[in-house]
Amino acid sequence: MVAVFTAAATVMAWGCSRTQERLGAEIGEPPPVFAALDAGSDATPDARGLTNYCPSNKCPPGWMTCPDSRFPCDTNIASDPHNCGGCGLDCSRGGPGATFVCNEGACTMSCTSGALDCDGIVDNGCESRTINPTSCGGCGVVCAVGESCRYQDDTFTTVACGCPPGKLDCQGCKDVVDDDSHCGACNNACDRTGGPDAPQYANSYYGCASSQCGKVKCKAGFGNCDGDIENGCETSTIADDNCGACGNKCGAGQKCAVDAVSNKLACLCEEGLTFCQTGEVNGIPKGSCVDVRSDQYNCGACGVDCGSFIGDGYSTSICDYGRCLFRCTNGAADCNGSRNDGCEIDTNSDPRNCGGCGITCDLTMGQACVAGKCVVEPCDQADAGEVTR
Structure with missing residues (x-):
């Protein structure tokens, strides 16, 4: 049996002393045993029933010394993807839409986002897609004849057969109620001029509203805040007093900008945060609010990564x-x-720094360091003298 002492126990015991017996005499009761006892012939119990442990160069179960090992027993064949279950057994390869990991010494496959393994065959990886009409959102989900498998909104997260209520399948699910390119029906684009006889107003155009074209709408970045269409959309909505909408006034220290997370105009930032610009949208600053005291990508100032x-x-x-x-x-x-x-x-496997800098295993005996602990095993019957516990 091979055991692994904690680093602290290793430091205490490597002087090959009867530390436990002395400790037991001082407190009047047997001290605890820091490794499981083995009733087999390898164990060397003393008169008090304690097992003597000595430094070991043997690898515990699940660990091996491989040709590319730097230290003895430094390869965990239960989780190393390049030595999974044994030296050189590589399961780090990938496949179509698939990745492989080493789990308990065996290669297991997992599918990447948007991919599915519907046939259960590892060799061809994750052969199906969630946007496929024969596996729409999951294996076995088959769309009806003539029905497409679509993303349900512009976030490209939810997938289902057809489109949700209120949207039409226009090579994608579109809300035809106010979509200027799909007004009331797919591909029904509105004439932004409203026709030759339509009056023109400042910062406005004719678009779709209530599934009908010909409705006056404000251009992006402007609003009809006074309610009088005769002077058009007179107010800028990219200003701090009307940020994204009429009357949305930013607080002290905030600025109106495009939020990089929501991609919408918003009043940025809260007190204690700094606005770091990452780009522009139609001339409007785009960025996010960060705490330069703790943000590793903007540490002390914007852009310091x-x-x-x-x-x-x-x-x-x-x-x-x-x-x-x-x-x-x-x-x-x-x-x-x-x-x-x-x-x-x-420090996981270096016997000169096992579990921490300067914590040394028995280098003369070739004692291995595994998972940051010096390896020990029950002493042989032939061992004599003071021994490690």
């Missing part, structure tokens, strides 16, 4: 009160304190 400083795959960037910092991830550590090489140590 902390992620541009990180590239080693073992660290993540954060914005801390307007300053870009990095933190180590996935068991990596910055043991030399230099940002030039990032998080250079793998």
Whole structure:
């Protein structure tokens, strides 16, 4: 049996002392055992029924040393997509609309957004699409003859056969009530001039309303705020006093701009947030509100991207009160304190830094480090002297 001690227990025990016996004598009762006992012949119980454990270079179940391994037992064959179930068994390949992951030592397939595996055959990946009339939104959902499989709105999220009530299938579901290109029917585009005899008003055109053409409508960015059509659409609705609609006044410190999330005019931003412009829509600033104290893409000021400083795959960037910092991830550590090489140590498998910088396993015995812990196993009967617990 191979056990794995916690890093703390490893540091306590590697002096090959009777630490547990001394601790038990001090408190008057047997100390706890930090690894499961094995009743087999490999275990070496002492007179008090405790099992002696020694450093081990054997890999625990689920771990292997592969040809490309940097350290002993550093490959988790239960989850490594390049060594899934064994060294060199690669399941990182993809397929049409499919990705593969290693789960409990076996390659499993999952479909990407908009793709479906309806035939259950792995070799051809996720062969169906959610926008297909024979798998409309899900496997087995078949649209009626002559009925199309359509996205139900402009967000391109919900898929179903046909269109919802109030919309017509015009190569896409359209609301024909006020659509200037599909007014009352598909492809029925309104004459924006209203015809040769129609009066013309400032900042306006003739469009669709209540499924009928010939209705005076304001051009984008203008509104008829005084209700008098004779002077046309006289008010700009991209101003702070009428932001997106008549009478929508922005608060102190806010500005009227296009919200990058909703793609609509809105009063931006709330107190404590900064407007960072990402573009323009018809000359109108477009962007989003951010907290420059913590936004890693706008850290301290708009456009300062902390992620541009990180590239080693073992660290993540954060914005801390307007300053870009990095933190180590996935068991990596910055043991030399230099940002030039990032998080250079793998504390998951490095026996010289097992579970943390400077925590050393028994290098003479070739003791392995697995998941940040030095590996131990019950001592053989032939072992003598002071031993590790």
